[in-house]
Amino acid sequence: MTGNEYQKLAMRTNDRMAINRLHEATAEFHTECKDFGGIINACLGLSGEVGEFNDMIKKWVFHEKELDIEHAKKEAGDIAWYLAMLCESFGWELDEILKMNVEKLKARYPEGFDTYLANHRTEGDV
Structure with missing residues (x-):
């Protein structure tokens, strides 16, 4: 199979509606x-x-x-910056998100990390 053949076959699953969905999402999320x-x-x-x-x-x-x-720390800081921007853009408080995450982890691993629990999550555990 050539790259062009792959492209033609793969793009059967592209409905070319991305720009329409972007416009719809923009209007919906704006509220x-x-x-x-x-x-x-x-x-x-x-x-x-x-x-x-x-x-x-x-x-x-x-x-x-x-x-x-030191470079790794700077990159970690950049990651933190974009996470803060995500929270700001949604109107969320970063403290609330971090607290929710800790509570989720406590519920998932009450005694600390466990490989069994990691591989057998309860229904609804995201």
Whole structure:
């Protein structure tokens, strides 16, 4: 199979409605959040910054490149910045999100991490 053949076959599942869905989502989210553009920016920014961080770890582990801890800290800070932007754009408080996460983890792992519980989550545990 050539790349062009793959593209033609794969794009049978692309209904070419993405721009319409974007317009609909923008209108819908505009009433439910503070900043739809900020949400998109934060999601793309998080993806990019996590990718940069992962690349540093990949090169450290598999390319035997020394890990620059100060650079890693700066990338972690960039990740935190985009998380804060995501919360701000939705109108959420970061403290509330962090507290919810800790409560979820306490419920999931009451005695600390457990591989059995990690692989056998209760229904509705996201």
